[in-house]
Amino acid sequence: MAALLNVDNLQVAFRGPRGEVPAVRGVSFSLGREKLGIVGESGSGKSTIGRAILRLLPDSARVTADRLTFEGQDLLGLSPRALRNLRGRHITMVMQDPRYSLNPVLPVGDQIAETLRVHGAGGRGRELYRKVLDILEAVQIRDPERVYRAYPHELSGGMGQRAMIAMMLIADPRLLIADEPTSALDVTVRRQILSILDDLVSRRGMGLILISHDLNLVAGFCDRVLILYAGRVVEEIEARNLHACRHPYSRGLLASLPRLEQPVGELATLQRDPAWLDGPVYRFGEEVSR
Amino acid sequence: MTASPMIVVDDLAVHFGEGRDSVRAVDGVSFQVHEGESYGLVGESGSGKSTVLRVLCGLQQQWQGRVTLAGAPLPKRPRRDFFLRVQMVFQDPYGSLHPRFTIDATLSEPLAIHGIGERRERVHRALEAVGLDPAFRFRFPHQLSGGQRQRVAIARALILEPRVLLLDEPTSALDVSVQAEILNLLARLRREHGLTYLLVSHDLAVVAHLCSRIAVMQGGQLVEQLSVEDLRRGSAATDYTRDLIAASSGEIIAQPAQST
Numbered sequence: 001m002a003a004l005l006n007v008d009n010l011q012v013a014f015r016g017p018r019g020e021v022p023a024v025r026g027v028s029f030s031l032g033r034e035k036l037g038i039v040g041e042s043g044s045g046k047s048t049i050g051r052a053i054l055r056l057l058p059d060s061a062r063v064t065a066d067r068l069t070f071e072g073q074d075l076l077g078l079s080p081r082a083l084r085n086l087r088g089r090h091i092t093m094v095m096q097d098p099r100y101s102l103n104p105v106l107p108v109g110d111q112i113a114e115t116l117r118v119h120g121a122g123g124r125g126r127e128l129y130r131k132v133l134d135i136l137e138a139v140q141i142r143d144p145e146r147v148y149r150a151y152p153h154e155l156s157g158g159m160g161q162r163a164m165i166a167m168m169l170i171a172d173p174r175l176l177i178a179d180e181p182t183s184a185l186d187v188t189v190r191r192q193i194l195s196i197l198d199d200l201v202s203r204r205g206m207g208l209i210l211i212s213h214d215l216n217l218v219a220g221f222c223d224r225v226l227i228l229y230a231g232r233v234v235e236e237i238e239a240r241n242l243h244a245c246r247h248p249y250s251r252g253l254l255a256s257l258p259r260l261e262q263p264v265g266e267l268a269t270l271q272r273d274p275a276w277l278d279g280p281v282y283r284f285g286e287e288v289s290r
Numbered sequence: 291m292t293a294s295p296m297i298v299v300d301d302l303a304v305h306f307g308e309g310r311d312s313v314r315a316v317d318g319v320s321f322q323v324h325e326g327e328s329y330g331l332v333g334e335s336g337s338g339k340s341t342v343l344r345v346l347c348g349l350q351q352q353w354q355g356r357v358t359l360a361g362a363p364l365p366k367r368p369r370r371d372f373f374l375r376v377q378m379v380f381q382d383p384y385g386s387l388h389p390r391f392t393i394d395a396t397l398s399e400p401l402a403i404h405g406i407g408e409r410r411e412r413v414h415r416a417l418e419a420v421g422l423d424p425a426f427r428f429r430f431p432h433q434l435s436g437g438q439r440q441r442v443a444i445a446r447a448l449i450l451e452p453r454v455l456l457l458d459e460p461t462s463a464l465d466v467s468v469q470a471e472i473l474n475l476l477a478r479l480r481r482e483h484g485l486t487y488l489l490v491s492h493d494l495a496v497v498a499h500l501c502s503r504i505a506v507m508q509g510g511q512l513v514e515q516l517s518v519e520d521l522r523r524g525s526a527a528t529d530y531t532r533d534l535i536a537a538s539s540g541e542i543i544a545q546p547a548q549s550t
């Protein structure tokens with residue numbers, strides 16, 4: 001099966017006052033119709049990878065790759081017009097912060113209706129209204145009629161996140177990059193949202209990149225996981241084997257989790273080792289040098 | 291209980307909107323938090339948790355009921371000084387920082403507003419406390435990762451040396467290692483300075499780590515209170531709470547012994 005997305009030696013650096021600062025250093029992976037998790041500490045480059053794929057980085061970013069293709073199309077060589085067509089239609093990204101991506105001066109329901117229209121799935125009048133309500137209900141919004149008329153600042157954190165997810169559901173993309181899509185949701189609502197995503201992958205053959213800090217979530221939900229450290233993939237592993245990861249950085253992340261059943265006084269924190277920057281990496285349990 | 295209550299919330303109600311769009315975001319909520327205690331609020335998304343916190347720090351001025359902070363009743367139109375001792379860390383690390391302020395300006399501003407000196411030193415100390423290099427002072431929020439921004443937000447709350455910290459999902463934007471550092475930091479600050487915490491989180495393991503008592507909210511109401519021991523044991527009174535606990539303890543990594 002041809003991969004949906006191929007990323008080969010992706011490099012991103014941000015130009016700053018004191019020269020370039022690398023944010024992504026030689027990341028390679030391919031994605032089929034599956035659920036790929038990307039985890040790693042804050043600042044390790046997770047969102048930057050997502051934005052690089054969608055070409056959403058600012059001009060101060062220098063992006064290079066030996067290969068960056070979506071269904072065989074070279075993403076780096078795409079015209080602005082072809083890019084716009086791809087974004088939001090075939091590839092969509094749920095941004096880490098929902099309130100940043102919702103229009104603050106438009107009622108949430110109107111924004112969803114507009115998205116429906118753009119994708120030619122709208123209908124008009126009552127029909128369109130009903131569709132929006134159905135979508136809000138699908139993401140577990142309790143009182144969809146009120147939320148339809150609410151402005152983004154009138155929603156709770158988790159409601160905003162769900163409105164974003166609702167909009168992305170409409171686009172029916174072939175590749176979805178979800179950056180911390182459930183971080184503001186309680187566990188029961190989260191379960192429902194994840195099952196919607198799972199459905200899209202298994203039934204409609206969507207590819208999913210799930211960026212998250214939540215190791216439990218990624219272990220239980222994804223197929224495969226990339227663990228990112230300082231812009232580099234230091235470990236790739238099947239999600240179900242995440243508990244048996246090998247890289248000391250990965251192990252350190254696991255060790256720092258609080259556990260409901262096992263109280264501890266002080267949580268373990270990472271002791272970073274300079275050798276992780278360029279040292280050996282692990283693939284599916286085996287050490288490979290680079 | 292011998293400790294005196296630091297926070298008393300009695301029959302608190304907050305309504306938004308009118309007519310068909312009206313919503314009882316908080317609907318008759320009562321609880322008390324003792325001085326030096328760490329109290330957790332968990333529950334459904336949209337159940338009113340952030341709204342309760344916003345009332346307590348003066349951001350939500352339309353409310354009914356009685357609220358007492360450190361023995362003083364919360365007035366409906368409080369003066370700014372009233373909240374010197376109560377600081378909030380917001381759920382959303384993006385919206386809570388001014389995009390055109392450097393980190394230095396963000397951290398110095400509350401000091402300036404309240405006429406507090408030694409600003410440089412205090413800014414340094416606050417950054418250090420949250421594990422950020424002092425060089426970050428000259429950056430703008432968009433030049434930071436999500437987790438780095440949240441650390442700045444915590445530093446800003448700490449800078450006035452408050453007695454009560456209202457923490458709205460303080461670590462949900464952080465990676466687990468920084469989360470561990472922040473949770474250890476919060477535990478240490480509470481021990482050393484006798485701080486009182488009111489913590490909102492969706493992560494029951496985080497709540498259990500930091501809090502001794504937990505309240506569960508659903509649809510604007512406080513449906514049950516339980517001790518951390520009960521939470522860990524999974525002995526809860528309502529189906530909703532049991533469901534929350536079940537969903538959290540089924541987690542794969544949390545139980546390495548049971549996974550294959």
Ligand SMILES: Nc1ncnc2c1ncn2[C@@H]1O[C@H](COP(=O)(O)OP(=O)(O)OP(=O)(O)O)[C@@H](O)[C@H]1O
Pocket residue numbers: 014023040041042043044045046047048049058060096432433434435436437438463465
């Ligand atoms: N526009 C920018 N200008 C300069 N540096 C940037 C910019 N955007 C990101 N960076 C830097 O690039 C690095 C990677 O950031 P990125 O946002 O990808 O991290 P992340 O892994 O998504 O972190 P988090 O989990 O905290 O969201 C960080 O060190 C960040 O400070």
Ligand SMILES: Nc1ncnc2c1ncn2[C@@H]1O[C@H](COP(=O)(O)OP(=O)(O)OP(=O)(O)O)[C@@H](O)[C@H]1O
Pocket residue numbers: 153154155156157158159184186306307313315333334335336337338339340341342381
């Ligand atoms: N300014 C506002 N105007 C109108 N309604 C509001 C406003 N702020 C909050 N609400 C409503 O109040 C209810 C409670 O919101 P709140 O933010 O307190 O929930 P929460 O428990 O913090 O949820 P989450 O876990 O998703 O953050 C929601 O239904 C929300 O739509």
Ligand SMILES: [Mg+2]
Pocket residue numbers: 046047048096179435436
């Ligand atoms: Mg990010």
Ligand SMILES: [Mg+2]
Pocket residue numbers: 156157158339340341381458
């Ligand atoms: Mg909230």
